[in-house]
Amino acid sequence: MRAIRPAEEAEALPRDPAAEARALRASVLGSLRRRDQRHKGELYVDGLLTAPGRKTMRNLAASTDERAAEQSLHHFISCSTWDWSPLRARLARGLDRLLAPRAWVVRPLVIPKTGRHSVGVGRRFVPQLGQVVNSQHGYGLWLASGAAAVPVNWRLSLSGDWLDDAEMRQRAAIPDSMDEGAARAPAVDMVLESAGWGASAVPVVADAREEALPALVEAFSGAGLSFLLRIGGGTGLLAPNLSAGRSRVAAGSATLLAELARSQRRPVEWFDPAGPGLPRTSMVALLPVRLPGGPGGSAPLTLAGVWSPDSREVSELWLTNMTGAGRGTLLGLGRLIGRADADFRRTGLAVGALDFEGRSYHGWHRHATLVSLAHAERMLASGAHRGGAALTAVPMVTGGRRARGRGRFGPVAVAGRAEVPVPGRGVASPGRAAG
Template sequence: MTPDEIAVVRGELEAFAAEVFEPFARKDQRRWGQVYLRGLLTDGQRKSVEPMAARLGEDGNRQALANFITTSPWDPAHIRAQLAWRMEKVIGPEALVFDDTGFLKDGTASACVSRQYTGTAGKVTNCQVGVSLHLASETASAAVNWRLFLPRTWDPASPKADADKVARRTACGIPDDVGHVEKWQLALDMLDETRSWGIEVPLAVADAGYGDAAAFRHGLQARGLNYVVGISTTLSAQPAGAVPVAGPYSGSGRPPVAKYPDKPRSVKELVIAAGRKAARPVQWREGSRPGTGRSGRKRMYSRFVALRVRPAGESEPVQFWLSDLPSGMPLTTLVRLAKLRWRIEHDYREMKQALGLAHFEGRTWGGWHHHVTLVSVAHAFCTLQRLARAPKDTASA
């Protein structure tokens, strides 16, 4: 970029930061918020406080940056709400997408670190897990809310509490009223908070880690949201046409409860029973590799079967989805919405590789929430820059 172009981008960054950081109560918080944001956007591999301070020149006050991110008492929810309002206008979200990502750790002193499964490593390992909510459309997405998952071992009220980890809660600044909550419930809590900001999106998308939880699906329905969620091959269901039948009733005592005459089958069995002729090829987007698509990129497509079913149970993850959208919804639309989750994988990759999402070296609950919030702000600015400068025919790609 030329010096003039750099000056323009810096001016745009300052204007964006002034808008998003407007809730900060103090002038010094607004200043160090902008400096931290610039640090996340600078070149260089590590985006923790010390290396960022070294790259920031005269603004590189390591102590001030560390205090701002770790101990300054600002509420990240206020910044997230401001960010959500700003990005909703630009993205025009079709869905709220829920997901989680791992923050790999070597030590055991950071808040909520534990040996647990994360898709980041594809195994059980020593890590923190963050749950996120994203506004998403085909052209863009933005992480606007976060929760740090607290394992049972960190919860003094849990039978699985670990005395050493419980003893570290105070040093990590974990609030007394925070206990273990399942990830799907954290997702619903974020949904409620985001809606309290005035963000109303009528569709939820998530993978099987959330879709397998019947309570999560019921929670979405109770809040008036439709959903397209991943489910496990082993989740059991009845065919849509199955009808519960009540047994004979003598007229005395409690009447028998109506039951399905046949046992439920796994969704995998129901799809196989539909036969190969039921599968239709659908392209949902064009990828990043060269290919024969309209934009010169490889077409992303596969064969899909859409069946109406009655969910009967729960279990683990693979390429199956469950949706309560209307039965007349075109299969191509269903597939496109189900595949909208790819944008969140793209968000995580950008935030981790370019913006230091997993580089926070502090150990506190508040510091973690501050850092991921500011990384989301930095990612949103990059998204705005891309959308403003990309030709309209390639923005969606």
């Protein structure tokens, strides 16, 4: 993720909220080669923003003044040939300038379904809900600041049934390039694709408690990406044996090792970017660790344990390759998952993130792409990305004192981006039980 922009996007977008939203739409839809496609894109995004209720093709068409709009929009989404990747890349670069993001947040996506014909649908256990649900499952990649978050890339998980059954593949128009290898790690594939879009290098933040942790660490480290991953308490790690001297190594669960570092806890005052503007305090301890053998086993990492002030048990565990980052920086980055979750509930659902009724693989991705654009427009037009969080979302290690010479808080865009170290240089979903 490099801060390099194509020449046609080098000029800064206007600062008026409504003008920003219009300019971003024109830039993104400008990736479509044909005028009729750009027109249909305008109609579709207008429908996502204005049509009442579920964003079915019928409701979207009813929000236009054009005859045969339902058939036309259906063809544009499900049967056309336009590639969604250039639109997503241009959206990400535009939002990178406007949003001043602090992280790329990977968020799981669960779409309940009543039938069995939608692409990727199946019965699976959903940890966030604690039950088996007939659903589609995927991931969204969100650009997140303390003030707002917007999805810019998507992946849909496909099980072996969908990949191995020739009739199901043909019915859903699943491309030949989508084989078992490509479908094995959709979240990683999504992040690595996005890393090549030229946006700023910010950390990848994800809840990895249900993911294959070594594979994530290996992939992100190999790509030179900073990351902060929430892990489960049973994750096995290696750490200096604090009770016997740092020359010896202790092996144990993340929970056990965090308890060994209890004496290293310090108070961190922070603000929930998605909640009321009242300060909260957590106790945070940092411990150098490594993964035991296997991929990424030799990479130096940091385990961050988080305790509530009134609890003796660790409530959250995070693993990062930003070994020089402070407690406040790491806690603040982790809280951006809540920012993405809140904006999904408040804006993503309203613009139809779960409402696609078609059956094709291409149709789902095109719908998701235009949902991202509609989400970005609504956020920009509201001015939410310039909200009060600019002075309230920077967590700081206070130790009971105010920082001297700079007031109590620092601006999000400055502290959040400048404090992020480069790995190796010395520096979805809520509702789950912590740790």
